[in-house]
Amino acid sequence: KKATFMEAYEAINEQFETIFSRLSDGSGTLFLENEEDPFDGGLTMKAQPGDKPVQRLAAMSGGEKSLTALAFVFAIQRYNPAPFYALDEVDAFLDAANADAVGELIDELAGKAQFIVVSHRSALLERSERAIGVTMHQDNVSAVTGIDLSEESPPEVPAND
Amino acid sequence: KKATFMEAYEAINEQFETIFSRLSDGSGTLFLENEEDPFDGGLTMKAQPGDKPVQRLAAMSGGEKSLTALAFVFAIQRYNPAPFYALDEVDAFLDAANADAVGELIDELAGKAQFIVVSHRSALLERSERAIGVTMHQDNVSAVTGIDLSEESPPEVPAND
Amino acid sequence: MHIKELVLDDFKSFGRKTRIPFYEDFTTISGPNGSGKSNIIDSVLFALGLARTSGIRAEKLTDLIYNPDDTDATHTGEREASVEVVFDNNDGTIDRSQVINAAGTDSIGETDEITVKRRVKETADNYYSYYYLNGRSVNLSDIKDLLAQVGVTPEGYNVVMQGDVTEIINMSAGNRRRIIDEIA
Amino acid sequence: MHIKELVLDDFKSFGRKTRIPFYEDFTTISGPNGSGKSNIIDSVLFALGLARTSGIRAEKLTDLIYNPDDTDATHTGEREASVEVVFDNNDGTIDRSQVINAAGTDSIGETDEITVKRRVKETADNYYSYYYLNGRSVNLSDIKDLLAQVGVTPEGYNVVMQGDVTEIINMSAGNRRRIIDEIA
Numbered sequence A, B: 001k002k003a004t005f006m007e008a009y010e011a012i013n014e015q016f017e018t019i020f021s022r023l024s025d026g027s028g029t030l031f032l033e034n035e036e037d038p039f040d041g042g043l044t045m046k047a048q049p050g051d052k053p054v055q056r057l058a059a060m061s062g063g064e065k066s067l068t069a070l071a072f073v074f075a076i077q078r079y080n081p082a083p084f085y086a087l088d089e090v091d092a093f094l095d096a097a098n099a100d101a102v103g104e105l106i107d108e109l110a111g112k113a114q115f116i117v118v119s120h121r122s123a124l125l126e127r128s129e130r131a132i133g134v135t136m137h138q139d140n141v142s143a144v145t146g147i148d149l150s151e152e153s154p155p156e157v158p159a160n161d
Numbered sequence C, D: 001m002h003i004k005e006l007v008l009d010d011f012k013s014f015g016r017k018t019r020i021p022f023y024e025d026f027t028t029i030s031g032p033n034g035s036g037k038s039n040i041i042d043s044v045l046f047a048l049g050l051a052r053t054s055g056i057r058a059e060k061l062t063d064l065i066y067n068p069d070d071t072d073a074t075h076t077g078e079r080e081a082s083v084e085v086v087f088d089n090n091d092g093t094i095d096r097s098q099v100i101n102a103a104g105t106d107s108i109g110e111t112d113e114i115t116v117k118r119r120v121k122e123t124a125d126n127y128y129s130y131y132y133l134n135g136r137s138v139n140l141s142d143i144k145d146l147l148a149q150v151g152v153t154p155e156g157y158n159v160v161m162q163g164d165v166t167e168i169i170n171m172s173a174g175n176r177r178r179i180i181d182e183i184a
C-alpha cells in the first residue's frame, strides 16, 4: 500500500540527499514521476552537481550517472543497516576525484560496518586496512594472498591504476 | 537473405579471431546459435583465454566480457574500413594488462586510420601522440586544451589512474 | 558482527579448499581480470541465499561446482561445492535465542561464532542442496530469516554485484521504483 | 583522410564557439566526469548523421542547444547550435566527383578539405535542421550517402559510445546477431 511505500521512500530519499551532497559538490534528490500515485509512475533521480542546472539521471554524464546510482545504493543500505556490505567494482566510470570521494565515504562507513570491496582503482585500494590479492594459477585454480596494510607494509598487490 | 548474412558473418568472424588472439593470450570465435538458419537464433562469442576451457560470453568475468565485446567492435570496424574511429571509454572494466593490450592495438591500427579515444586510463593516455584535455568552467561551459605529445612534452592532462 | 572467514571448497574457480580471512573494517580485493574476485562475492551470495533475479552468473546450480575442463563434459561420479561463511559474533549482534530458533535445536555450540554453510552435490542423475547453521542441518529459509533480522536481505543491496550500478542506471524508472517496493 | 578540426558552437556544454584540432593518428581526450568529453563524441554523431537508435542522449534535437539554466525554462527568441566537421582530404580518399554528386552542384571549392556542417535552430514555436557540404545546402541523406562511400556508417560502429561495449554484452543473442544483419 502507498503508506508503506512512502515511508520507505522518504527515509531512503533522506539518506540519498545526505550521501549525494557528501559525494559530489552539489545536491541531489530522488524523484517520483507520479507523486500522487507512486505506483503509476517510476522513480528517477534529479541532481544539481555544483552550480549546474538541475538534471534528471538520463541527461547526466557517464560518471555522474554512476555516482548518482551509487549514492542510491548506499542510501538503500543505510535504510536497513547491516553488519557487512560487499561492493564489486562500483567505481568503473568514476574519475579520480569521484573515486576518491567514494573511497573516503566507504572508509568512514567502515567504522560502523564491515566493507569488502573489489576494485582496480588506487583511490580505493590505498584506503583499505587489508588487501586481498587474487590470481589465477596455471591449473585454472584461483589463489588468494592476504596482506595486512594496517602495519604499513607496502602492498604487494599492484593497483591497476 | 542468408547468403549475404553469412558472407558478412564469416568476414567479421575472421577479423574477430585475429583481433581476439592479439588482445588476450587465448583464442576466441563468434558463434551462431543456429548455424543452419542463423535468423532463427542469436549470436554470441566463445573464447578460450589462455588454456582455460572454452566459455561462452555469459560465463566470463566482467573484464573478459568487456575485452570480448571490444574485439567484436574492432572486427566490425575492420570489415568495412573507414578513415576514422572514435571510442568513448571502452576500457572501464579492463585490468592494467588488458588496457595495455588494447592501447597497443589501437596504436598500431592508428597507423592506417585516425583514432580519437576518450579515456581515463594511463595505459591509453600515455600512448597517444596528442592529448586533448576537457574541463567544465565556472559558467558551465566546456573548455578544451590541446597538447602535442609527439614532441615529448609532459602531458598537462592528469591521467585519472 | 562481521565476516571473519570464508571457506571455499571447489566453488567456481576455487578448485582447492581456500580459506579467506576478513577483518572488521575495510578490506579490498584486487587482481587481474578473470582471476576470481567476483567469484568470492558470488560465494557470499550463494551461502547466504542473497542472490537476486540476476543471480549468481550460473545457468544451473551445478555450474557453481569447480570444473577444470570443458563445461559441457558429462561428469561421472559425484562432484560437490561448498562455501562456509564464519561470522564473528562476539558483540552479540545475533543473540543465542535467534540461532536456536533458526536451527530448530539448542545444540548449536557457542554463538560468539556463527557459521553458515551451503553445499551443492551433483550425482550422475540428480543434484542436492544442503544448508547448515553452526553445523546443524537447516533450510534456506531458516538462514534467510535469521539474516534478515540483522538487515541482511537480497533486496537490500548488501552485496552490490559487478554491473549492478550500470543496471540501476539503465533500468526503466518503473523498475527502479520497484526496488523500493521490494524493500518497503 | 582524417578529421582535422571540429568546430562546436553552442552545442551541448560548449557554450562558446570552440575549435578542436585533431591529428591523423592517435588522439586521446581526457578530463573529469561531466566536463564534456562525450559531448565532443556526440558532436561528431550529430554532424555526420551517425546516431543509432540509442542516439545522442537528447530527448529532442533542441536539447542539444547550449542551455546554461534550468532545462525546462521556456526560451524566448531564437537559439541555435552548430557543429562543423572539417576533413583533411589531401589524399583524395573522397574524390571531387563524389562531393559534386552529394552537393548537387560543382561550386564546392577545393576538395582537399571537405566540410560537413549541421545546424539546429529553435524559434518560439518551431525548430529547423540545416545541413551543409562545403558550404552548399544539402539533405542529411546526401551526407550519409557520401560518408557511406568511405565506410562511415551508423551501423559500422565507427563511433563507439560510452556504454556501447556494456550494451553489446547485455543484449540478447538475437539483437547481437541483428548487428550483423544491419551491416550485411
Ligand SMILES: Nc1ncnc2c1ncn2[C@@H]1O[C@H](COP(=O)(O)OP(=O)(O)OP(=O)(O)O)[C@@H](O)[C@H]1O
Pocket (backbone or CB within 6 Å): A134, A140, B052, B055, B059, B060, B061, B062, B063, B064, B095, C011, C012, C013, C014, C031, C032, C033, C034, C035, C036, C037, C038, C039, C040, C063, C064, C065, C066, C067, C068, C162
Ligand atoms: N565452475 C567453474 N569451474 C572453474 N572455473 C570457473 C567456474 N566458474 C567460473 N570459473 C572461472 O572463473 C573466472 C571468472 O572469475 P571472476 O568472475 O571472479 O573474475 P574477476 O576476478 O571478477 O574478473 P574481472 O576483473 O574481469 O571482473 C572465469 O574466467 C571462469 O573461467
Ligand SMILES: Nc1ncnc2c1ncn2[C@@H]1O[C@H](COP(=O)(O)OP(=O)(O)OP(=O)(O)O)[C@@H](O)[C@H]1O
Pocket (backbone or CB within 6 Å): A052, A055, A059, A060, A061, A062, A063, A064, A095, B134, D011, D012, D013, D014, D031, D032, D033, D034, D035, D036, D037, D038, D039, D040, D063, D064, D065, D066, D067, D068, D162
Ligand atoms: N544542452 C546543454 N547545455 C548545457 N550543458 C549541457 C547540455 N547538454 C549536456 N550538458 C552538460 O554536459 C555535461 C555532460 O558532459 P559529458 O557527458 O560530455 O561528460 P563527460 O566528460 O563525458 O563525463 P564522464 O567522464 O562522466 O563520461 C552534463 O553535466 C551536462 O550538464
Ligand SMILES: [Mg+2]
Pocket (backbone or CB within 6 Å): B061, B062, B063, C037, C038, C039, C162
Ligand atoms: Mg569481476
Ligand SMILES: [Mg+2]
Pocket (backbone or CB within 6 Å): A061, A062, A063, B088, D037, D038, D039, D162
Ligand atoms: Mg562520458
